[in-house]
Amino acid sequence: MRIIGKQEVEDIAIGAALLGTGGGGDPYIGKLMALQAIEEYGEITLLDVDEIPDDALVAPSSMMGAPTVMLEKAPNGEETVAAFRQLEAHLGKKIYATFPIEAGGVNSMLPLALGARLGLPVVDADGMGRAFPELQMVTFYLDGISATPAVLADEKGNTMLLSTIDNVWTERIARAATIEMGGSTMTSMYSMTGKNLKDSGIKGILKLEEEIGKSIRLAKLNNVNSIDEVLKKVDGFELFRGKVSDINRKTETGFARGIASIEGLNEYKEQTLQLRFQNEHLLAETEQRLLCVTPDLIAVLDAETGLPITTEGIRYGARCVVIGIPCHPKWRTEKGIETVGPRYFGYDVDYTPVEELVKKGVAY
Amino acid sequence: MDTFRIGIDVGGTHTDAVLLDQNNKVLSETKSATTDDVATGIYTAMKKIIDDANVPREQIKYAMLGTTHCTNAIVERKRLNKIAIIRVGAPATLAVKPLIGVPDDLREAFGKYVYLVRGGHEFDGREIVALDEDHLYSIANEIKGKVDSIAITSVFSPVTQAHEQKANDIMKEILGEDIAISLSSEVGSVGLLERENATILNASVVNVAKSAADGFINALKSEGIHARVFFGQNDGTLMSVEYAVKYPIFTVACGPTNSLRGASYLSNLSDAIVVDVGGTTSDVGVLVQSFPRESSLAVEIGGARTNFRMPDLISIGLGGGTIIRIQDNGEFTIGPDSVGYQLQEKSMIFGGEMLTATDVAVALGKVDLGDASKVAHLDKAILRKVYVNMVELVEEAIDKMKTSSAPVPVVLVGGGNVLLPEELNGVSEVLRPAHSGVANAIGSAISQVSGQIEKIFVLDEVGREKALELAKSQAMTEAINAGADPEDLVIVDVEDVPLAYMPGNATRIRVKAAGALAREKDKVIK
CATH class of the missing domain: 3.40.50 (Rossmann fold)
Incomplete structure (x- = not known):
């Protein structure tokens, strides 16, 4: 068990943006919610997943809908409280703790705001170890844990309990309801037992986010290279170093898709990296070789500050370092690759772990 | 009857002023020190250009002011x-x-x-x-x-x-x-x-804006000038004094904007990169259709995050007064500190002790300024390296602001622009137009009046054509309310961004209209 306050929240927000691999939306408003909740209700209790009883009920909290709407019509803060009460009534059991569904963007911060508000412990585990755009893209799904019963709640006090036959229907009904409720709702999906979370969750994600954020912050103060520090923390690899020379974006079916071209500098001179993204960065390659591909993480960092750059924030001329981070082993299974591997996103390549690509390179 | 206009730009170090005729020809210009109370500096500069130009005072019909009053009040947390x-x-x-x-x-x-x-x-x-x-x-x-x-x-x-x-x-x-x-x-x-x-x-700054406006109007009156007064705003257009005292926040970034607009006018280019070299820093901005490209990122003012119209700028720590330090082993640093407005006292060519960026340029024969013999003893080989580094700083900033790798023209303005060479990497042409030292005051004087709206439209309900038309007419109404001539209005910018995860094709549409100032007689007739 550990108590965290405002500084830790600031650090976690930076780490979450990095593990969000370009997507997940701006964690800014989520961070402010957490900071305000700490000011008003006190600090947050973090629990290791091993500290949770096997039969305890744990429930994540996240948002659904358009991030743009949430940035204008910010939450009340009580939405998830109401959602949790309804879930408890339905399941006949108290919720023991909450946890983040993903690392990255606003969803990584919402459980922290809720934890402070309710004095409810937050478990240091998530279902992705990074960010992904779709409902079934969680390690819980790989182990057959259901997203439902799920609860949606708006700031007006409306809540809705969903029992569905599969994830496709969950997504369909929840999205339609979200639009009626004003375009952005708070949700709790994938509630589960402590045992489930121990078996299927990715442990220590908040700690990792905090350490990443802290090392970037301290690197600046101590005048050391923040990117080296980050690579040490995440067991990652520098893939490329260069300058953004072209960005080709289009919004399709709700996704921000596109390709960024990065022209090599220093030892990467004469090479061009192509970075393909759909909300998140999913594939990095040069003309000669594949460098890193989903579900391994690809983060783009500002070459000077080491701070992560989002897909919306990539601009021509930006000096950046592209790093690759091995994903959690759960994603490297057959079902994992089927769910979030390159072919699911429409890229015609086989998944090869980043550490192998870095070692030998896969020539085209 | 000939009419004249005054343009004033109050910066952190200098208050620049110009007096133009109706064809925008520069009749007089000056650079004077910005004073603590701001108003005295404005008055001094204004008096000088009026005396120098020697035109009939009753024919000075317009006075445009770009000022940092509000910015300073916010940054210093004073008079709020x-x-x-x-x-x-x-x-x-x-x-x-x-x-x-x-x-x-x-x-x-x-x-x-x-x-x-x-x-x-x-x-x-x-x-x-x-x-x-x-x-x-x-x-x-x-x-x-x-x-x-x-x-x-x-x-x-x-x-x-x-x-x-x-x-x-x-x-x-x-x-x-x-x-x-x-x-x-x-x-x-x-x-x-x-x-x-x-x-x-x-x-928080409406009082500051009001007293700045009153001060300016009174200063004009005491010189016997009864001109229509306008304030420059962040997007490079003017607003009436009535609007400015209601929405003074739009003045906070008008300084860099004015120099961009002035550079566009002086160089006759509508699309270019502008480098404004000041005493302490250089600002690099981009002209798109004669207006500054606006930043898409959150902009902080006085530490508070805002999201409104601001020019997209990169500021680098290189200006005329930037201090250069050379160590015994030949290693050197460029800035980031500067002697600022004390260049005339502290730099070597003016008899001071500090080696500044200007001294380096003079020693290498790039600029003819001050007393070159005072820097003749310096090791030219090292200075050449310093100079190459200075130029690279600027080239890197230019490159960051470009939207493609194709070479673009660059317009150099600001008091320190003489530091930079005739050729730059990645640049098709380096322009240094006449009067470029006071481009900001000229930008202030020649500005158009604009109106802008930004709204979310559900296109499945209204249709794209109709939504755009609606947005355009609202932007034009805004511009006319701000003082633009209805006959001269053009739409200068249209942007529509579909919102992710939203139904009904919800789209954010932003339109800006701009036009010349409506003349007095138009107002009388209507």
Whole structure:
């Protein structure tokens, strides 16, 4: 068990943006919610997943809908409280703790705001170890844990309990309801037992986010290279170093898709990296070789500050370092690759772990 | 009858002024020191250009002022209004209250009268809940006599202003017509906290803006000039003095904008990169269709995050007064500190002790300034390396601002522009037009008047054509209200961005219209 306050929240927000691999939306408003909740209700209790009883009920909290709407019509803060009460009534059991569904963007911060508000412990585990755009893209799904019963709640006090036959229907009904409720709702999906979370969750994600954020912050103060520090923390690899020379974006079916071209500098001179993204960065390659591909993480960092750059924030001329981070082993299974591997996103390549690509390179 | 106009730009170090004829020919120009009270510096510069130009005073018809009054007040937290902050949007938004995320001293200055009222709208214009008018009446009675300016922000007011307008009416009903009220829908776009912050800052500088305007008008009058007065704003266009005292926040970045606009006019280029070399820093900006390209990222003012119209700039720590330090082993550093406005006393070519960027350029024969013999003893090989490094700093900043790798023309302006060479990497042509030292004051004098709107339209309901038309006509109305000639208006910018994860093809449309100033006689006839 550990108590965290405002500084830790600031650090976690930076780490979450990095593990969000370009997507997940701006964690800014989520961070402010957490900071305000700490000011008003006190600090947050973090629990290791091993500290949770096997039969305890744990429930994540996240948002659904358009991030743009949430940035204008910010939450009340009580939405998830109401959602949790309804879930408890339905399941006949108290919720023991909450946890983040993903690392990255606003969803990584919402459980922290809720934890402070309710004095409810937050478990240091998530279902992705990074960010992904779709409902079934969680390690819980790989182990057959259901997203439902799920609860949606708006700031007006409306809540809705969903029992569905599969994830496709969950997504369909929840999205339609979200639009009626004003375009952005708070949700709790994938509630589960402590045992489930121990078996299927990715442990220590908040700690990792905090350490990443802290090392970037301290690197600046101590005048050391923040990117080296980050690579040490995440067991990652520098893939490329260069300058953004072209960005080709289009919004399709709700996704921000596109390709960024990065022209090599220093030892990467004469090479061009192509970075393909759909909300998140999913594939990095040069003309000669594949460098890193989903579900391994690809983060783009500002070459000077080491701070992560989002897909919306990539601009021509930006000096950046592209790093690759091995994903959690759960994603490297057959079902994992089927769910979030390159072919699911429409890229015609086989998944090869980043550490192998870095070692030998896969020539085209 | 010939008419003349005055353009003044107040910067951190210098107050620049020009006097132009009706064909925008420069008749006189000056650079004088910015004074602590700002007004004295303006008066000195203005008097000098009027005396130098020697034109009939009654024929000076327009006076344009670009000023840092409001910026300074915010940064220094001085002379700010006593304000109340009203947010209409509860029960939504309570998880992030007003002022969360702004620096503590601003929270303290503004945090005394903060209210959250039930109301606001959804993205599609439905009410979240009905507006709590009783609450607004009780707030008005509570703040009576305690504040002189009010910031009102309602959720999704860029989509519909109804609740902000109603709140405005209730405040005026109880507090009288003279109370200053800033409505967020007039200030910024979608993004509650950023728009609210901008509205709060706006409310806090209405007095500063008013006294700046009064001071300027009185200074003109005391010189026997009865000109129409305009303020330069961030987007490179003018606003009437009446509008400026209501929405002074739009003046905070007018300085760099004026130099971009002036550079465009002087070089006769509509698309180019502009490098404004000052005493301490150089600002690099981009001209797109004669206007500054605006930043898409959140802009902080006085530490508060805002989201409104600001030029996209990179500032680098290289100016005429930048201090160069060379060690015994030949290693060197460039800045970031500078002798600033004391170049004439502290740099070596003027008999001082400090080696500055200007000294390096003089020693290498790039610039003829001061006494070159005072830097003749320096090791030219090292200075050459320093100079190459200085130029690379600028080239890198230019490259960052480009949107493609193709070479572009660069216009050099500002007092320190002589530092830079005739050729730059990645640049098709380096231009250094006449009067480029006072480009900012010229930019201020030649500005057009604009109007802008930004709204979310549900295209499945209204249709794209109709939505664009609606947006354009609203932008033109805004421009005419701000003082533009209806005959001369053109749409200068249209941008539509589809919103992710939204139904009905919801799209944010932004349109800007701009045109020449409406002349006096037009007003009389109409």
